[in-house]
Every structure is written in structure tokens, then in C-alpha cells.
Amino acid sequence: FYEWSRADANIRTLLERETDGEPYRLWSLARNDQDVSAAMHGIELAAGHHPNDLSRYRELIGMEGSGSAMNxxxxxxxxxxxxxxxxxxxxxxxxxxxGPIVSQTQLADGRVFQTLFSDIGLPQARLVGSAVVKSDTEAVPYIMSAEHDPEIEVVLAANPGGILDGGVPTGSVEWSLRQPDQLELSVMSDRAAFLVISDNWFPAWRATVDDEHVDVLRANHTLRAIRVPEGRSTVRMWYESFSLSWTKKLSVGAILILLGCGGIGLTRTLGMKGGSGVGNPEIRSEGMRSP
Incomplete structure (x- = not known):
């Protein structure tokens, strides 16, 4: 297993490039598009064998079952x-x-085994100045069309209200915290804009901008976006599932009940032992004489 899972030169190159802290995804076409070996080293994959079971993500990448991600x-x-x-x-x-080759691996006879290219992916969190609303049936075809430029426009599932000037925002987005269920970013923008995050949307996601609650919008068919104001702001986002919260509370309650029942049982057991004369022998003074 160690030999099979050991990072090759291409994977080591990717891991060495992670020092800047900027997230990225890899699209591996190995093993008939089912390769997930890079995930063992913490590398996020765009596709592979069951990359994501959210149906909208599969629709975006054009994947049916365990087939290829055609889109x-x-x-x-x-x-x-x-x-x-x-x-x-x-x-x-x-x-x-x-294409721009980053790294290659070779067989012992000199033949090239796999080639790692750099690609054109946008930052995982970025500012966008304009939006267009498309239905679920319209979104993916529009995203794939020449009419759409994802660097300046985000595709939303519903009208967010309010008007942006449509200009291209200038600013910066820096990650302060990035975990599967929570994140924090420091944002600077010269105008009101959308902050687009290339992670899956789900109704349980919550967000604040400078501690003020804002809506988490479904963007680009399956991803997330929120509105941010002009100037500097702190964005926090976390996953807060009502059902998961109640499950945790019920679990804690069940544990407390079990502990309580165990404590009562232990008390009764000790009480029974205390009344049996075995644990606490009685000392009688009758018949004893003083020396």
C-alpha cells in the first residue's frame, strides 16, 4: 500500500506549490477519468470516481454515474x-x-507516463461586478457559451435585489480560515460587488459581512456567492444544519440519560452492599469488659 500511495513527481510538484496558501483543483484524466489518487494527499479534485454527489455539481461538470466529466x-x-x-x-x-508543462513522470524505459499541465482556473474566492439570472435549465448552457465571461460575471439562480454598476471591481481577497464547514476571508473592494466562492452551495450555509447576516446565493448553478460592500470587510461563512444540530442535541441528551441511569444503578448497588453487613461490619460492645 505504501508504494502504491506514495506521491510521485507530479504530486510532489503540486504539494510544493501549495506554500502560497491559495486553493486550487486538479482535473485528472487518468484511469479513464476515475482517478482519485491525488485526493490521498489532500489535493482537491474537480472530477474522478464520485467526486461529489450533489446533482447540480454533476450537471455542471457533465457527469452521469461514474462516467467522464464531459463539461x-x-x-x-x-x-x-x-x-x-x-x-x-x-x-x-x-x-x-x-500546453504549459509543469512536470512529467516517466517509466524506466524513458516513456512518458503522465504529464502535469497548468490551467486557467480563476481564484477560488474572487470579486465580480455584474450578475445575470438564469434558470436551472439555462444556467449550464449559458456558462459554457462564448457569451459568458466568468471573470466579470456571475450566474445567479434568483434575483438578489439591488443594483450593481457592472464595473470590474479592483481589490483583494485573502483567506484567513478555510475548513470544510467554515471559512473566513478579508475582502477589499473599490465598489460593491459579489464575492464568488467556488465551493458547493447548500441551504444550510450561513454568512456574515462585518458581523451582519447576509444571504448566501446559489451561483454558477451549484456554487456560492454573497454581496460585499465597497471598502474593507470581513466575511465569515459556516455550515449550520438544523437537522444536524438537533441530532447533536439528541445524542448529547441520550449520553446524559445513559450516564444518569448508570449513576443511579451504581448508587443502588453501593447502597445494597452497605446494608448487607459485608462492606460495613458492625462492632458490638456487649460482653466486653474493661481491663
Missing amino acids: LGNPNVRRILNVKYILWPDLERGAAPD
């Missing part, structure tokens, strides 16, 4: 999903297409 061939889809690297299996599919 990842579209540059707009890769851009919004933060795909910054592509792993091409030369031995399986033949010579790699032209």
Missing part, C-alpha cells in the same frame, strides 16, 4: 471551478496535447 473540456467550466492543473495520462491516451 470539463469547456474552459469556462474549468475557470469557475478553480481548475489550475490538469493531469494527462500519456501512456493511456497517447502524447499529451500542447
